[in-house]
Amino acid sequence: MKSVLPILTVVAAIVVMWYAAAIGMNAKWAREQAARQGVELGFTELVADTWSQDRPRLPAPHQVLEELWNSTGAKILAGKTWSKRSLIYHGWITLSATLAGFAIGSLAGILLAVGIVHNKAMDMSVMPWAIASQTIPILAIAPMIIVVLNSIGIQGLIPKAIISAYLSFFPVVVGMVKGLRAPGREQLDLLKTYNASGAQTFWKLRLPASVPYLFTSLKIGMAASLVGAIVGELPTGAIRGLGARMLTGSYYGQTIQIWSALFAAAILAAGLVGIIGMIEKLMLRRMGVRT
Amino acid sequence: MTWVVLAIIVWAGAWYLNTRLANSPLAETRAVKLAVPAIFGLTLIVVWELLVRGLNVPPVILPPPSAIAAKFATSIPILWTDFVQTFVKGALTGYIIGCGSAFIVAILIDRSPFLQKGLLPVGNFIAALPIIGTAPILVMWFGFDWQSKAAVVVAMVFFPMLVNTMQGLADTDQMQRDQMATWNASYWQTLRKLRLPAAMPAIFNGLKVATTLALIGAIVAEFFGSPIKGMGFRISTEVGRQALDMVWAEITVAALAGSAFYGIVALMEKGVTFWHPSQRG
Structure with a gap:
């Protein structure tokens, strides 16, 4: 403090x-x-x-805060929480895509990491690519995903969730592999002397040891998911979501609207990462990790 | 149908080969370590090609790699102008300004523990926010050309770089600093001879993170408005015209540029921090 x-x-x-x-x-x-x-x-x-x-x-801070209040709190008081001008409505559109994508991406990432740790061929084939993927701007294929899925009739939440998913996927794979490999030689040897099976080693040693690494990469993945959902709202001229608010704001020179959407996105990001951080703290304490 | 069967055979064959290689006694050699991921990557491309042909996937959904390669080869002049506009002018300028100013700010506030205590959490907080959202604002301020893209890149790389540099400068222990004090070293001498070299691993960590951010920032900022060249511009307009082979060619350029940029910074790191345990291998 x-x-x-x-x-x-x-x-x-x-x-x-x-x-x-x-x-x-x-x-x-x-x-x-x-x-x-x-x-x-x-x-x-x-x-x-x-x-x-x-x-x-450049709008002054109080103007942005006023616009934020007018498009959130004031809308609730007026009973128009879900109106088209409410940031809660737009924020929810973005948030739902972010959460759906994040859940898919991090779950797939964890599964792949488990596969990588237990299968040497998979490790050697996939791992270099997973690491390399972090050096290239994979966000650039977002517009293509949106438009291609749109042309085969898939719209709305799913395309954005796919972008969020693949953005959160790679950081989780890399972090989780690191975590599952965290137990040292002696710890693994100890389980060997206990005659522990592979599954037992996984559940009792590798998985618990990976938790701190998992949460670190989940935070990165969550932030990336949100960016993915916002960028996913840009290309099709979407009219819903925080990204769309920014885009329409920039078309019509509504700077205050852009700034309030930006602030809403920042608050959302901080909140989501903060929630993961809180779960991390609770879980580590339950597991007996001293901080 | 034969194409699909062929794809499955190629996949199974490559899988068998990689399993054999990974579990052979040669698995620790450098050649095998490079060969296994290369085989995997090649297999993906071949299977992609075969499946697209076998299942008759229309090129407006997924063009085969051969079509992308052909498009790449015939449109090198366009790809080069886009590369110069987005990477050299937008990303690289912003990267140098952003990382440079973050480094200078970190040095400037180095003597004020009060400011550090305040800036570190704030910087960490801001680094986790979706800064890319400032793109429409900065495009409005700095115009459509590369200046606004460089500004977005500066905004994106500044705080990660600042936080890393500040953490790096704190990366010496009391004993080392006491040693410098017994030699009667001045503040600047300690900084130059001990603390900056010790900070280099963290600084390069920041520089490496910033390479990816710079390219993302420059490309996404072009979705908000740009002159009629640039990688982000090309991607968004060619997507609209359903010329997906061009989009994939542009993505190939982005991937090559991104990994080359990262690779160059990593090489520099190897030269500068040769003494660090992670580099001695």
Whole structure:
């Protein structure tokens, strides 16, 4: 808890810089508007204007927060939680694809990792490719997946979930293989002296030993899944989801809308990764890992 | 049908070969270690080709590898312009600016434990966020050309690089720093002779993570608007025209560029951190 003060200082510095940048970036528009109406702007009026424009180049933090509230909390209070203008609605569209893809991808990743650890041929054939896949921008095939599946009549959640799945798949494979290999020679030897079968070694030693590695890669996979779902919403001119909000916002110059969608995505990412972190903590404590 | 049967035979044969190789006494040799994944990769391509032909998959869903290779060979000029626009101008510029500035910031705040304590958690937090979402904003600010792509790349690589550099600079123990103090080394001498070399493994870790992020950032940013060249632009427009062979050719370029970029940084790492246990092998 000692680091609360430094963190708050850094966050406060970021907010101050943001407000200052908003003045600088929006001043030109404010001056032009004033010149058109033939009025001279004083400094305080200029500042007030740059922080309250409708389509600023850089919206001020309070404008973004206001838009976030208007499109989430205020919608709930008005009973329009699922309206097309509600970020909860768009966020859910993205979240459902993210979670579906993440579940498929990480489950497949764990299974493949188990196969890799127990089959030498599989290990030597697949593992180099799994590692290499982390160095190439596999996100680039997202538009193709969306359009191809669209042309054979699959739309909506599934194409985005597929993108999320393959993005979370490779980090989980690599992390889980590392985890299943974590037990050392002596631990494996000990189980051998107990005459443990392969399955027993797996369930009682390898799997528990892999848990910390698994959670680390699950966090990476979750963040990647969310990015995949958002990018998956770009190419077909989708009208639903956080990615679509960003895209329509950029078409119509609705900067505040882009920023609020961006913040919603950031909150979603932080929340999802935070939940995995909490499960990790609980599970490690149950397993008796001292932290 | 013969194509499909052939595909199954090829698959089974390669599987048998790889199992034999992996369980043979030669399995630890370098040649076999390279051959097994190469056989696997080749088998995938051959099976892909045979299945696409055998099952008559229309090219607008999945073109066969031979068609992709043919398209690649005939459109090298276009692929090269796209590569220069996206990789050299967008990704590489952004990579150098982003990693460089993150390194400088890490050095600047090195003397302030207060700022470090604040920036490390904030940086870690931001590094986990979907920064790629800033692309539409940055495209609006910096225009359609490569400058906006470089800006997206800077935003994406800055925080991972900053966090890694800061962790690297903390990677010396008390005894080593005491040793420098007994030699009456100044702050800058300690930094140059002890802490920066000790930080190199972590710094290169950041640089390697950033290579992939840079390419992703540059490509995805082009989905939000770009001049009529660039890998991301080509992918999104050719997908729209259903010319999937061109899309796959462009993806091949992206994959080659990504692994080459990573490989070059990894080679540099090998040269710089030759003393580290992970490099001595």
